[in-house]
Amino acid sequence: MKLFAKIRKISYYLPGPPLSIESNSNNCYHASQDEIGSDLAFKATLKLFNEFPEIDKCEIDFLIVSTLVLDYNSPTTASVLHHKLGLSSTCGTIDLPQGCSGFLYSLSVAEAMISIGNARNVLILLGEVPSKAIHSEDIVLRSIFGDAGAAIVVSENNTKAIGKFTFATFGNGFDFLKVERGGGRNPIDEAWINKYSDQVNQLSFGRIEMNGLEVLRFALKEIHGFLEQTLVKNGLKISEIDFFIFHQASALILKSLQRKCNIPEHKFISNFEEVGNTVSCSIPIALETAAALGTFKKGDKIVLLGFGIGFSCIGTVIEW
Amino acid sequence: MEIDDFIIAIEEEFDNLNPGDVSPNSVFRNMEGWSSMHALIFVALIDSKYDVLLNGDELKSCVTINDLFDITRLKLNGGAAKA
Numbered sequence: 001m002k003l004f005a006k007i008r009k010i011s012y013y014l015p016g017p018p019l020s021i022e023s024n025s026n027n028c029y030h031a032s033q034d035e036i037g038s039d040l041a042f043k044a045t046l047k048l049f050n051e052f053p054e055i056d057k058c059e060i061d062f063l064i065v066s067t068l069v070l071d072y073n074s075p076t077t078a079s080v081l082h083h084k085l086g087l088s089s090t091c092g093t094i095d096l097p098q099g100c101s102g103f104l105y106s107l108s109v110a111e112a113m114i115s116i117g118n119a120r121n122v123l124i125l126l127g128e129v130p131s132k133a134i135h136s137e138d139i140v141l142r143s144i145f146g147d148a149g150a151a152i153v154v155s156e157n158n159t160k161a162i163g164k165f166t167f168a169t170f171g172n173g174f175d176f177l178k179v180e181r182g183g184g185r186n187p188i189d190e191a192w193i194n195k196y197s198d199q200v201n202q203l204s205f206g207r208i209e210m211n212g213l214e215v216l217r218f219a220l221k222e223i224h225g226f227l228e229q230t231l232v233k234n235g236l237k238i239s240e241i242d243f244f245i246f247h248q249a250s251a252l253i254l255k256s257l258q259r260k261c262n263i264p265e266h267k268f269i270s271n272f273e274e275v276g277n278t279v280s281c282s283i284p285i286a287l288e289t290a291a292a293l294g295t296f297k298k299g300d301k302i303v304l305l306g307f308g309i310g311f312s313c314i315g316t317v318i319e320w
Numbered sequence: 321m322e323i324d325d326f327i328i329a330i331e332e333e334f335d336n337l338n339p340g341d342v343s344p345n346s347v348f349r350n351m352e353g354w355s356s357m358h359a360l361i362f363v364a365l366i367d368s369k370y371d372v373l374l375n376g377d378e379l380k381s382c383v384t385i386n387d388l389f390d391i392t393r394l395k396l397n398g399g400a401a402k403a
Contacts, residue, residue, distance in 0.1 A: 140357060213376050216360050220367045252357070256364040 005114035005122075006157035007107070007318060009055060010288040011048035012150040012281060013040055018274075026251065028146025028276030030131040033200070037067030038077050040149025041127030042084055048151040055121075055153055057085060062092045062119040064109055066102030066280045067127045068179060068309075069205050070095065081125055092119070100247045100308025102126060102280030103150070104316065107304075108165045110154040124152040128279035132201055133179055133208045141208055144250050146276030150284045163234040163317035168226055173311035176214040182206030218311050219253045224260050227305060230315035241267070241317070242300040243290070247307055248272040248282035269295070279308075296320040321370065321396060326389045333365050334358075344386035366392050 015035060018027035031040060049057060065078040072080070078093035098105040103126055110122035130145035154162075181188045182205055196203040223246075231238060244263050246254060251272055258268045271286045278285060283304055290296065300320040307313040323344055331337045336352060351358060359379055366388070367373050372395045382388045 140355075212356060212360055213363065213379070216363060217373055217375065220364065220373055252360055252364055256368060259368045 003115045003117055004157045004160045004162075005111040005154050006161035007287075008121075008153045008155040009048060009052045010150065010152045010284050010291075011044050011051055012148060012285045012288060013044035013047055014146075014148050014275065015040060015043075026143070026273045026276050028131075028143075028278075029148060031129045031147040035129065035147075036071065036132070036205075037069045037127030037129050037149070038065070038071050038081055038084075038125075039127065040129065040147060041065065041067065041125040041151065042081060042149070044127070044149035044151040045081075045085055045123070045125060048153065052153075058088050059121050060087050060091055060123045060153075062110070062113055062122040063087060063125065064094055064096050064106040064122060065125045065127075066096050066098060066106050068097055068099060068279060069127075069129050069132065070097065078125075087123075098280070098312060099310065100249065100277070100279050100282065101306040101310070101312040101314045103152070103283050104165070104304055104306040104314040105312075106280075107152075107154065107162065108167075108314065108316070111162045111165075114154065114156055120156045122154045124150075124154065126150040126152075126280040126284065128281055129205075130208060130277075130279055133203065133205045135196070135199060135203065135207055138208070140212060141210060144277045145208070146278050148275060148278035148281040148285060150281040150288075152284050159319075161319045163319075165314060165316045166226065166230045166233050168222065168229075168313040170218065170222065170311040170313075173214065173218055174309075176211040176218070177309050177311070178209055179206040180209045215249075215311075216253060216256070219249065219307065220256060220260065222311075222313060223257055223305070223307060226307075226313045226315060227261055227303065230303065230305065230317065234317045236301065236317060238262070240301060241303050242320075243267050243269055243296065243302045244305070245269045245283055245286050245290075245302060246305045248275070248277055248286060249308065250277060291320075321389075321393050323386065323389050326369075326392070327385065329365060329369055330362075330385065333361060342385055344384065344389070346385045347383055348385055348388065349383075362388065370396050372396050 014029040015031040071077045076095040106124040113119040127149045134141045305315040
């Protein structure tokens with residue numbers, strides 16, 4: 001018997017009241033001093049279980065976590081969250097820290113796990129606190145990124161609701177958007193802490209460094225063709241797609257890609273103005289926000305396209 | 321490709337510009353409230369309108385709107401390595 005997967009439920013959590021940063025038109029949210037990514041993911045999960053009591057946590061048989069600020073270098077943050085959530089001891093756990101592509105990478109693994117019969121219900125947890133790795137003088141970054149958590153359950157389904165995935169990596173762009181320090185290559189040392197003693201957490205999670213021009217050029221150069229590949233792989237034409245949800249990178253990138261890909265405004269879903277760029281959480285938050293507004297009807301085809309740090313791209317088409 | 325169209329597109333793209341604010345000799349970095357974000361808007365606009373993707377060195381070499389127009393036209397006509 002052929003097995004299929006479907007996004008069953010999405011909940012998300014935004015910490016605190018919205019902040020309006022400097023002259024920018026978009027809002028964003030910042031976690032409190034003592035919260036990190038897994039805390040926001042945990043709160044989103046409690047919300048999910050509360051909003052959808054039909055989801056039995058004992059039936060979660062695989063957990064995937066994507067966050068750029070891990071609880072520990074080892075063990076996985078998925079293990080930590082598995083314990084906090086009291087999931088079954090038969091539940092598998094992995095971390096998949098793939099930045100802005102993290103949700104779709106996790107979804108691709110969840111879909112594969114289910115369609116080969118290795119899992120029936122996969123919980124994807126996303127938690128991002130970019131605000132803790134941004135220097136106070138990095139005005140552009142502060143105006144773009146926001147913190148959030150999201151919890152998504154992907155379950156077995158009778159019909160195919162998640163299409164084929166396309167992947168791309170442009171590793172030569174790894175240096176243009178990264179969290180500097182904090183890894184094994186260039187660990188944080190005393191000089192770093194002293195240099196940033198006036199910053200939140202002394203930038204002890206590292207500092208986000210972005211070459212905005214190269215990130216924009218990557219998006220303009222690669223995403224249009226990548227969308228085309230995703231459509232071709234799924235046997236669809238652009239006119240057959242009801243909605244498009246791209247990673248909510250920035251207002252400029254979204255506007256530019258909408259133009260370049262010739263996507264009608266009413267089909268191009270964006271909530272960047274409300275929450276900013278919430279890294280891996282951006283697509284599920286945009287998806288759930290639009291769903292809550294009644295945007296989708298059964299059978300709608302929705303392109304989901306993630307891209308970011310790496311540089312990485314991932315795309316698929318889901319059926320609502 | 322005409323410079324008048326290029327200038328109109330720029331004036332339409334920036335909220336704080338009105339028709340007639342920009343001329344070929346305008347030094348774009350002297351625009352009111354100029355920031356690095358404005359440079360990105362130029363790059364995105366030129367890509368969108370002419371399918372020409374400027375790189376950092378090309379952008380740095382430009383001072384006036386006419387410089388931007390010239391380098392865009394040159395790349396459009398295959399006069400420089402495609403970015």
